[in-house]
Amino acid sequence: MSKYDKYVAHMRKIADVGHSIAVLSWDKEVNLPKNGAAIRGQQVSTLSGISHELFTRESFGELLNELMTDESLDAKQSKNVQVTQREYDKATKFDEAFVIQRSKLISTAYHAWLTAQEANDFSKYIPALSDLVDIKREEAGILGYDDHPYDALLDLYEPGSKVATLDPLFEDVRNELVPFIKKIRQASQVDHSFLKQYYDKDKQWEFGLKLLREMGYDFESGRQDLSPHPFTITFSSQDVRVTTRIDEHDFANMCWSCIHEGGHALYEQGTKIIDYGLPTGGAISLGIHESQSRLWENHVGRSKEYWEHYYGELQRLFPDNLGNVSLDQFYTGINRVAPNFIRTEADELHYHFHVMIRYELEKRLINGDLPVNDLKHEWNSLYEKFLAVQIPDDNRGILQDVHWAHGSFGYFPTYSIGSFYAAQFFSEAVHSIPDLKTKISDGDTSELLDWLRKNIHQHGRLYEAEELCVKLTGEKLNFKYFMDYAKKKYNDIYNLN
Incomplete structure (x- = not known):
């Protein structure tokens, strides 16, 4: 198996975990009973940690470094490696504990939002949202930025946007x-x-x-x-x-x-x-x-x-x-x-x-x-x-x-x-x-x-x-x-x- 084939196999394993999280997230929005919320948040947090560990593995980083200088790759293969390297550099700035904590806070905030909606009362959402804003500020600081901390978060959705x-x-x-x-x-x-x-x-x-x-x-x-x-x-x-x-x-x-x-x-x-x-x-x-x-x-x-x-x-x-x-x-x-x-x-x-x-x-x-x-x-x-x-x-x-x-x-x-x-x-x-x-x-x-x-x-x-x-x-x-x-x-x- 070539180094690029090893890269593809590993990326697909990561995708499998990521899309398994997506299935649980789809089910949360469409089918999940109210009492299932807490354990669902735990399940998603566990899988998020596994996905992060797979992607930030040191051996995977070494493989990417080797592929970045591999002149045998065609334009499409090179682009895949370049984009992945860029995302790897971002992801390795976060430890697993941060990823799991962020996932838990998102789960908590989501259900606090549902509760607040049911009561039509924003005050019930404030504590969970405040915690989430704090960790997103922390995330922006970890990612790094030149001018505005919001730039770091914009880049996650619209790369290059500031x-x-x-x-x-x-x-x-x-x-x-x-x-x-x-x-x-x-x-x-x-x-x-x-x-x-x-x-x-x-x-x-x-x-x-x-x-x-x-x-x-x-x-x-x-x-x-x-x-x-x-x-x-x-x-x-x-x-x-x-x-x-x-x-x-x-x-x-x-x-x-x-x-x-x-x-x-x-x-x-x-x-x-x-x-x-x-x-x-x-x-x-x-x-x-x-x-x-x-x-x-x-x-x-x-x-x-x-x-x-x-x-x-x-x-x-x-x-x-x-x-x-x-x-x-x-x-x-x-x-x-x-x-x-x-x-x-x-x-x-x-x-x-x-x-x-x-x-x-x-x-x-x-x-x-x-x-x-x-x-x-x-x-x-x-x-x-x-x-x-x-x-x-x-x-x-x-x-x-x-x-x-x-x-x-x-x-x-x-x-x-x-x-x-x-x-x-x-x-x-x-x-x-x-x-x-x-x-x-x-x-x-x-x-x-x-x-x-x-x-x-x-x-x-x-x-x-x-x-x-x-x-x-x-x-x-x-x-x-x-x-x-x-x-x-x-x-x-x-x-x-």
């Missing part, structure tokens, strides 16, 4: 998106009341499965379940699972969470099983991952062309709700722009205010400028400032997201990064695929999926995010594409011209 590069991006949001939304708020509001009527749960479920299937999601390599917070989880490219949530008085909840999570899942199913456990078998970054979900959700799933194909069927499924609602009314209604409390239910423009608020709060938490005790007050103040809403309770405010309970500080900015990548990528797809929008209106998204598979999915982590963007579109991430898309779409919907 506060110094994200601050200007969110400054664009303030300078360009804020005034554009003010113009929309002054226009006559579109009606979306038809979305808020009674929609039978079982009919919604079946329609969501149909949308997933016709996007190209392979149910032989995945499944959909219900969960309080929709998510996608991967055990291999041949087992990629999604969840949705259904509100019988809000059709939008199910429909666009299915399409959104379907976009994530198509990315994972599009990676190569031959690269299982290797960097080239995984996603480049969470920003690129989010670009896939937002592209499908907004550029396809909220387009008029998409519903030119599906709307007649939806009307037949819910004739009492939609029988007298025209396609134009439906299209404008599903793209209604209005401030709200919940990030996952936000329109695609206000969405970035939700993300920006979380980004600003996370920076301050990790920098030590914001105590967890003051977090709720700051959250509510920023929502009033940017969205002009007063948060009515904790569940529609500070308790709405699970991310902090998972220890995922640095994750939120990737949602906006992904949306901006999505606009740039879809613009390129429209130029590359003849009559793409006509094909979408005919119910055929197969060429778009093929294009994404060829240009993004199949590469895994062969390229860095910025490198891929330049390779695909000819330039780095450019906020202009998102604003051009937003202005063209919403000037028409709200008659701003």
